[in-house]
Amino acid sequence: MRSKGNKKTKVNIVTLGCSKNQVDSEVLLTQLRGNGIDAIHESEKDDSNIVVINTCGFIDNAKQESIDTILRYVDAKEEGLVEKIYVTGCLSQRYKEDLEKEIPLVDAWFGTRDLSRLLKQLNANYKHELVGERILTNPHHYAYLKISEGCDRPCSFCAIPLMRGTHISRPIEELVLEARNLAKQGTKELLLIAQDSTYYGLDLYKKRKLAELLKNLSDVEGIEWIRLHYAFPTGFPMDALEVMAGRSNICKYIDIPLQHGSSRMLQIMRRGTTREKTEQLLQTIRATVPGIAIRTTLIAGHPGETEEDFQEMMRFVEQSRFDRLGVFSYSHEENTHAHSMPDNVPAETKQERVDAIMELQQGISLELNQQKIGKVFKVLVDRKEGGNFIGRTEFDSPEVDNEVILPTKNYLRLGDFVKAKIIAATEFDLTGEVQAADS
DSSP, X not given: OOXXXXXXXXXXXXEOSSHHHHHHHHHHHXXXXXXXXXXXXXXXXXXXXXXXXXXXXXXXXXXHHHHHHHHHHHHHHHTTSOSEEEEEEXXXXXXXXXXXXXXXXXXEEOOTTOHHHHHHXXXXXXXXXXXXXXXXXXXXXXXXXXXXXXXXXXXXXXXXXXXXXXXXXXXXXXXXXXXXXXXXXXXXXXXXXXXXGGGTTHXXXXXXXXXXXXXXXXXXXXXXXXXXXXXXXXXXXXXXXXXXXXXXXXXXXXXXXXXXXXXXXXXXXXXXXXXXXHHHHHHHHHHHSTTOEXXXXXXXXXXXXXXXXXXXXXXXXXXXXXXXXXXXXXXXXXXXXXXXXXXXXXXHHHHHHHHHHHHHHHHHHHHHHHTTTTOEEEEEEEEEETTEEEEEOTXXXXXXXXXXXXXXXXOOOTTOEXXXXXXXXXXXXXXXXXXXXXX
């Protein structure tokens, strides 16, 4: 066993889960470095004596990944490779008491709103002058901008309010300041995220202010794309669509998690809407913002879902022709409303339903992508992979959506926009031919 002795403190931040956790880790990283502490995100070297693990507690697979990661660092601590392990984030918020008993070698556990307490544990102070500043952990040309925290919705299946608390909007001025700072770092694309972006402003301004926020962010110099994620369908602020339609730097893209296509299941899920209202909303979105790409997520196998409900969801997907779609197998989460119901859809049936929806969506995606062949799109270059550059159109968010493969012998600078003519298409990717700058 080797010990690091009195070596100077170095903190490694390990992030699991969603983009909201990534933002939290970036804020922590910024605060630590602002306090003069040597901190790194996802270090590949074995040279950090303190590890902070930012966990996810969303569904079973994510929880298991978080626990496995904690145990891996506990083993490293027993081998003398690290001195202190601190755990924060959703899993820690939700299961702190149980985890403290099960994994006693973790030095301290923190919840999702314990940043100041965590910093104090690391001999750092929360610096208010750093609000609006952030060290990015992904390529600097795009950045996630968390516009609010928590959620007030009563969805039957969701444990997020248990982990993230009630909805708290961030002030418009603070978000604009952060956007300006990011633009100065070279950020060209802002990805707006929240647990529920539709609700933005209701708590702070007593009315929905998403449209005003979009206008203000759209005015920030240097920001060329703004992308809206996680817009809850119930109570959607229609004035936001008018802003999207009228501002060239707001992407014709919306991520709107609908969760089901059966009115009966939407009622059981406590979503506050019906299939008919959902279809009307989709029509309004498409009519107000022509050409918009709509991404959604669905859940298969929620308690009470019958074969008839599932077939209705299949028909809904077929009819709606979403540009992008993800589907989750229902996870029976403690202390949620649905947990009081019998988890009566067998695991294999859930998986069969997930597979069936994705097979249907693959056909839709292929048809929609093939319609792009021969057309020219503005593409943001994300990375180089093998002999190709990889980018995205305004209709695609990083990591979850289509990519544009750009085979070229010429060097393309990462973070630049190029024009590309689509020459081939598969279900989930496009191949583009880079056009001359003056074409």
